Ligand code: SF4
């Protein structure tokens with residue numbers, strides 16, 4: 001009776017404390033800006049089952065994945081036994097379910113999982129503390145985060161050990177025929193401890209059994225109340241967080257509605273009196289309350305596993321940016337703001353902010369928006385959207401964009417391209433070629449099937465001009481019904497958006513959309529994956545709905561349809577490796593088209609260590625192409641070039657103007673440009689197609 005009362009008191013305290021901690025976390029998450037996520041429910045459920053329950057991303061690293069599943073499944077299964085423990089505790093019985101047939105088999109089954117939990121936890125402890133894996137020893141993983149991980153692992157080992165001691169002592173007491181200990185038959189794992197315990201007196205055994213029972217139950221209750229203060233809160237949040245995760249292509253960046261009206265008025269698209277009365281408090285995010293609730297839920301869901309940081313090209317090359325730290329900083333700042341708001345109300349202000357005080361400009365501007373982090377994160381956290389919101393604040397409110405990047409943005413604003421070239425020179429790349437221009441084609445009464453989007457790099461970058469010329473050569477060879485916008489094309493705005501200058505992005509986008517819609521363009525083919533992503537995924541938010549394909553997809557289709565015959569022996573002695581552009585591969589899931597096209601070219605193909613979804617960024621995305629890299633051990637493009645050279649290739653195939661610039665530079669710095677060539681896939685096709 002007394003023990004039942006004590007048990008009920010402990011249970012009530014546990015439930016109350018847990019409820020209180022969880023309420024605080026929910027309140028903190030609600031400090032974020034509203035975000036309505038009600039779309040694609042069946043896809044959301046599917047994603048949750050695959051990623052949160054099925055642990056599909058964990059298993060991509062099989063050893064750690066299997067160990068994690070052992071802990072996760074083991075802990076859930078073992079705690080089914082809590083049903084019996086709780087019932088015993090409340091009612092005052094002992095092994096209330098012992099009457100069930102095969103009771104000892106069921107307990108043995110739980111014991112197998114308990115052993116798996118111990119094995120996995122000990123391995124994790126060794127991995128964290130003995131093996132010195134770099135991701136567990138980064139700057140953000142000292143002090144509390146390090147201790148927290150160890151506390152949890154040790155607690156789990158102790159809880160399982162208590163379970164085994166309790167079961168072993170119970171079996172010896174049963175064998176001694178002590179009343180109260182119902183006969184259950186032997187248990188599989190704890191049975192091995194029985195000989196060790198059989199010499200103990202009855203009172204010692206009763207103490208061990210009782211201590212094991214109380215330790216297990218109190219340990220689980222304490223664990224439950226510890227979790228909200230630990231990274232292990234992810235065991236609860238992972239399910240809703242994955243359910244509400246981003247389903248759009250990884251490289252899609254959401255539209256800033258607050259800017260759209262202003263830009264439309266400035267461009268004369270809508271009259272000034274259509275402006276809403278609502279003042280925009282702040283553009284982008286300076287502090288956690290400027291982020292959305294989903295960003296804040298992400299922060300509480302982070303497991304601190306460091307997989308994101310492990311694949312981050314900036315971090316790999318020694319720069320300060322660690323995507324894990326971005327998320328941990330967001331959570332730490334939210335905890336402070338949450339406490340402040342709870343105490344002082346919504347007016348709370350400690351003169352600190354996430355931007356600057358927690359996350360430095362150096363970290364912020366080192367991101368290439370490659371999405372290696374989001375791809376890797378086992379709980380679908382979106383680091384890039386937080387980085388982007390902080391960049392938007394930097395750009396729109398603080399005007400603190402890095403100088404060289406700012407110069408490129410000024411060029412876009414003035415000339416429609418990130419370089420200082422005149423808009424009227426946008427067709428110089430096509431000199432001597434037969435390239436139909438949309439205005440002429442339309443005025444001749446025709447409507448071309450495709451619009452070939454040349455891009456700023458295609459129009460002005462000397463090396464990349466050769467790529468677009470090669471592609472046009474193929475289009476003409478295929479007698480494709482196409483046209484270009486010519487001097488009516490302007491920069492897509494991709495760089496402006498990634499640099500946080502949403503005003504400039506929307507101006508560029510709206511201007512281009514007006515031209516494209518004016519010509520009733522339906523299908524667009526792009527060679528630049530950044531423009532491909534922007535036109536395909538982002539222009540639709542501003543009224544530009546087009547079917548957009550990448551040139552490698554176009555070439556894949558043409559080869560598959562038998563329209564484009566490739567042969568000859570131009571590359572038959574060549575070894576080609578392909579570098580996946582982040583904005584085509586990870587961003588838009590296209591890994592096959594470029595490889596299928598290359599497969600059609602007689603040559604040897606080799607893959608780099610990091611390929612497809614695990615490809616390493618070239619270092620140019622997210623505006624990096626137009627700024628100095630942050631301080632680190634080496635340039636990202638050098639790391640990627642070294643990976644390419646390790647394959648023994650003599651051709652690095654690319655499918656993006658930025659990748660081409662970076663890899664070409666890498667080959668030059670490695671003094672390999674004479675022996676290893678960098679070609680775009682369009683160039684390889686143009687050189688090997690049968691005319
Ligand atoms: S997007 Fe790429 S560069 Fe940016 S934080 Fe993620 S992994 Fe690092």
Ligand code: SF4
Nearest residue numbers: 302303305306308377
């Ligand atoms: S953000 Fe994701 S990948 Fe990075 S440490 Fe947290 S859980 Fe791991």
